[in-house]
Amino acid sequence: MSAPATRDERIPVSGEENVVITLAAEGTPAEKAIRRVGRFGKLKELSLGFLIDQVLATHEELRARGKEEQYAAEDETIRQVERLRSAGWCVLLNDSAVDATRLDRLTITDFVREISDRSAKYGVAVRIREVPAEETSPPAAVAEPQPAIEAAVAAESAVAAEPETTVRPEDTVGAEAAAPASRAVEAPAAAEETHQKKEYLSKHDLLTGEYRQAVDELNLNGLFVGNLSSEERMDPRVFPFLHQKEVSKLLMRANRLLQDGSCDKALELYGLLAEGEPENADYRLLQGRALLFAGEYEKGVAVLREAEALGEPTAGSIARRIQSFKSLTGSYPATTEGLRNLMGELRPRE
Amino acid sequence: MRVIAFANQKGGVGKTTSCVNLSICLSQSGRRVLLVDMDPQANATVYLGMNSGERTYTSRFLLDSPHFDLERAIVRTEFGIDVIPSDRKLLESNKTLLPEYGRETRLRDKLENYAEGFSPREYDYVMVDCAPSLDLVTINALMAATDLVVPVQPRFFALKGLEELASMVGELYRTLNPRVKVMGIIITMFDKTAALDKSILELLKGKVEREFGSYIFPSVIYKSVLVSESEKRLPVVLHDPEAPASKAYQEIAAEIMRR
Numbered sequence: 001m002s003a004p005a006t007r008d009e010r011i012p013v014s015g016e017e018n019v020v021i022t023l024a025a026e027g028t029p030a031e032k033a034i035r036r037v038g039r040f041g042k043l044k045e046l047s048l049g050f051l052i053d054q055v056l057a058t059h060e061e062l063r064a065r066g067k068e069e070q071y072a073a074e075d076e077t078i079r080q081v082e083r084l085r086s087a088g089w090c091v092l093l094n095d096s097a098v099d100a101t102r103l104d105r106l107t108i109t110d111f112v113r114e115i116s117d118r119s120a121k122y123g124v125a126v127r128i129r130e131v132p133a134e135e136t137s138p139p140a141a142v143a144e145p146q147p148a149i150e151a152a153v154a155a156e157s158a159v160a161a162e163p164e165t166t167v168r169p170e171d172t173v174g175a176e177a178a179a180p181a182s183r184a185v186e187a188p189a190a191a192e193e194t195h196q197k198k199e200y201l202s203k204h205d206l207l208t209g210e211y212r213q214a215v216d217e218l219n220l221n222g223l224f225v226g227n228l229s230s231e232e233r234m235d236p237r238v239f240p241f242l243h244q245k246e247v248s249k250l251l252m253r254a255n256r257l258l259q260d261g262s263c264d265k266a267l268e269l270y271g272l273l274a275e276g277e278p279e280n281a282d283y284r285l286l287q288g289r290a291l292l293f294a295g296e297y298e299k300g301v302a303v304l305r306e307a308e309a310l311g312e313p314t315a316g317s318i319a320r321r322i323q324s325f326k327s328l329t330g331s332y333p334a335t336t337e338g339l340r341n342l343m344g345e346l347r348p349r350e
Numbered sequence: 351m352r353v354i355a356f357a358n359q360k361g362g363v364g365k366t367t368s369c370v371n372l373s374i375c376l377s378q379s380g381r382r383v384l385l386v387d388m389d390p391q392a393n394a395t396v397y398l399g400m401n402s403g404e405r406t407y408t409s410r411f412l413l414d415s416p417h418f419d420l421e422r423a424i425v426r427t428e429f430g431i432d433v434i435p436s437d438r439k440l441l442e443s444n445k446t447l448l449p450e451y452g453r454e455t456r457l458r459d460k461l462e463n464y465a466e467g468f469s470p471r472e473y474d475y476v477m478v479d480c481a482p483s484l485d486l487v488t489i490n491a492l493m494a495a496t497d498l499v500v501p502v503q504p505r506f507f508a509l510k511g512l513e514e515l516a517s518m519v520g521e522l523y524r525t526l527n528p529r530v531k532v533m534g535i536i537i538t539m540f541d542k543t544a545a546l547d548k549s550i551l552e553l554l555k556g557k558v559e560r561e562f563g564s565y566i567f568p569s570v571i572y573k574s575v576l577v578s579e580s581e582k583r584l585p586v587v588l589h590d591p592e593a594p595a596s597k598a599y600q601e602i603a604a605e606i607m608r609r
Contacts, residue, residue, distance in 0.1 A: 207549040211506065215553040218513045222520020223500070224562045226531040241520035243527035 239276030247273070254286070263294040274303075281310035288315060297322060318342070351465050353476040354533065354606070355495035359518070360511030361482035364501045364538030366393040367577060368599070369479040371587045372499075375603030377430040378587075381474040384424065386412075386457070387436035388491045389481040395435040397581060398427050409436045413443040413456045413490055420464045424471075429588065432471070444486045453486060454526055458494035475606075484518045492522060497533035499606075504537055504550040533609055536602060537570040569601040 221237040228235040242250070254269035270287040277283055284307035291300030301319045308316030321342055356369040369385065377383045387394040388409055395405075407423040412434065423434045447453040461476060478491045492498070500515065502508050512535075522528055535558065541547045555566050571577070577595045580586040587596045 203545040204548050207546050208552060211546075211549055211553055214506065215509065215550065215557055218509060218516075218557065220513060220516040220558070220562070222518070222523070223498075223512075223516035223532055224565075225520055225523040226498075226528070227562065227565075238523075241523045243524055245527055 236272055236275050239272060242276075247276075251286075254290075258290055258293060263290060266290050267294055279310060281307045281312035281315070284310060285312050285315040285318075288318070292318075292322070297326075351461070351473055351476060352497055353461060353478060353495045354497045354499055355478040355480055355491045355530065356499050356501060357480040357488060357492065357515065358500050358502060358508075358511060359482055359484060359515045360503075360508050363482075363503045363508055363511070364536070364571065365389075365482070366397060366479050367581070367586075368499070368501045368536055368538060368571070368602075369477050370394050370397045371585050371596075371599040372603050372606065373431045373475070373477045374429050374585055374587050375600050376475050376477075376606065379603060379607065381607070382471060383431040384434065384473045384476045385431055386434045386476060386478045386491075388440070388457075388487055389436055389479050390438050390440040390487070391481065392436040392438070392440075393581075394479040395433065395437070397585060398429060398431075398433055400425065400427075400433070400435050405435045405437070408440065409434050410440045410443050412460045413440075413487065414446050416450075416456070418460075420460045429585065432473075440487060447486045447490075454489050455493050457490040461494055484515075489522065489526075492519065492530055493526060493528050495528070495530040497609075498530050499533050499536060501536045501538045502554075503539045504547040504554065506550065509550065509554065532565055533606065534565050534567045534602075536567050539573045540570040541573040567602050567605055569598040569605070571595050571598050 221235075222241050225238045225241040228238045239247075250269055250273060254266045254273070257263075257266035257269065267287070267290045270283065270290045273283040274280070274287045284303055288300045288303035288307055291297075291303055294300075301322050304315040304319035304322075306315075308319065325342075356365045358365055366389065373383045373385045385394060385398070386409055405423075405425065407418075409423065411418045411423055412420060420434070425433050425435060427433055447456065450456075452459070457478075465472070476494075478495060480488045480491045498519070500512065502512055519530075535554075537551055537554075540551065551570070558565050572594050574586075574593065574595050576590060576593050577586050580589045583589055586593060587599050590596060591600075
């Protein structure tokens with residue numbers, strides 16, 4: 001962990017700020033207040049960086065154009081963010097990156113650094129307000145994940161919620177973080193470049209966040225069995241879908257590889273078989289045997305023991321013989337002759 | 351001869367439209383194409399200007415009669431492709447096939463015999479339009495296919511249908527060991543004005559590319575009134591070759607020839 005930089009070093013302070021970002025801990029009155037005034041969809045999937053950019057860019061865009069009303073009318077999202085800002089509110093950053101219940105000095109410092117860099121980019125002054133986690137609030141690790149941050153707001157609601165979000169810099173986690181918490185900061189003006197990029201929270205982003213998990217959880221493995229099984233390296237996901245003929249082919253290929261001395265490749269295939277059918281003692285035995293041939297005696301013995309536990313007595317006797325060689329001579333390489341004989345017995349036949 | 355099945359358990363995702371238009375595009379590129387309509391709804395048959403039920407020999411005969419000559423069911427069309435039409439009676443094949451030996455591979459056997467025998471016309475592509483179900487008729491199509499194209503609408507329920515198809519195709523691999531491989535997923539009815547479509551396309555593309563590879567065709571078929579209207583007239587690639595949907599189909603056909 002790098003030494004935290006203070007905000008004083010990084011961000012010049014001015015008396016005025018035009019974007020305010022509030023941090024609030026999950027489960028605190030502040031968070032509830034912000035949530036109450038919000039009516040955005042789920043934002044938890046959105047990154048911290050995106051949110052910051054979105055707030056800053058939106059504001060900059062509005063400021064630069066000098067026709068806030070007209071512009072805001074074009075886009076509901078921008079309007080909502082603008083209303084947030086004008087109400088003295090901002091965005092609740094409930095992202096895991098800024099999970100306020102876990103904020104420590106470094107996290108805050110990193111966060112401030114991020115804000116500093118981005119605000120410099122947009123030429124926007126930023127004030128950060130922190131609302132500390134209350135002692136009574138449940139720890140984030142235990143708490144159910146909140147459905148999200150819902151920003152955007154009717155100004156009157158925001159005003160109504162204001163008292164709950166008292167800025168108490170002296171209570172923030174860590175003195176270093178607390179000191180600059182209520183300071184206004186202003187980044188160097190670089191307004192010229194800021195017109196190039198317009199970033200704001202779109203419906204597309206919200207929907208992407210909302211559907212991401214559902215799409216990621218789709219199981220499409222079955223569709224691609226024919227494609228994956230033809231590859232040299234088979235994907236373990238397809239194993240449950242393989243036809244017995246294909247499994248036999250796989251087994252024969254592994255045996256052939258072992259005969260030819262390609263232990264690593266054989267091991268890969270035996271591993272796939274064992275992974276595909278974890279309860280199959282034969283596959284465990286074969287995997288254990290391949291490990292012995294690969295010189296990985298410890299692992300081999302362990303796998304053979306597993307095979308024995310699954311009901312394969314041969315595996316147990318091989319494991320015991322290997323271990324007896326070791327106990328006689330102290331190490332596996334020293335058991336050459338006995339081991340060689342055993343390996344001769346184990347070698348797969350044509 | 352490549353046999354490409356167009357399948358998706360979800361109905362109304364553009365299987366028939368894609369199958370017919372891509373068949374015509376392939377034909378326009380100089381490939382010899384046979385379209386086998388394996389959907390009892392016979393939409394592809396109607397799409398290609400035939401009335402469902404007017405033909406004596408349909409795809410049902412390929413499944414029901416072991417010794418039926420495939421050649422007899424082929425109809426030459428004005429669109430440059432040959433068709434084996436379908437009709438509602440194809441549904442009955444699910445019953446008649448049930449006690450039969452080799453019931454899952456009837457279509458495959460017919461196509462193989464046709465390709466190996468004295469064929470008056472050799473086909474580069476056999477395009478099989480499947481029904482939105484996984485019954486014996488569709489299993490025959492999948493068992494006959496060398497490639498599978500899955501049209502998908504970028505909607506949540508369509509993705510759930512895709513997952514169901516994946517599960518059933520996986521089961522097919524486990525039990526019948528088909529030779530079919532996924533050629534690609536076609537995104538159909540993409541509404542560029544709908545944020546949801548964009549989101550789902552982005553997520554699906556990310557997932558498939560991350561887990562399996564580049565299986566989503568880069569060209570998407572945009573939702574278009576023209577495509578819908580063309581169903582009763584001409585296939586859109588003939589009706590308006592310059593339309594975005596036609597262009598997309600032409601690009602996908604080129605991609606199919608490359609894959």
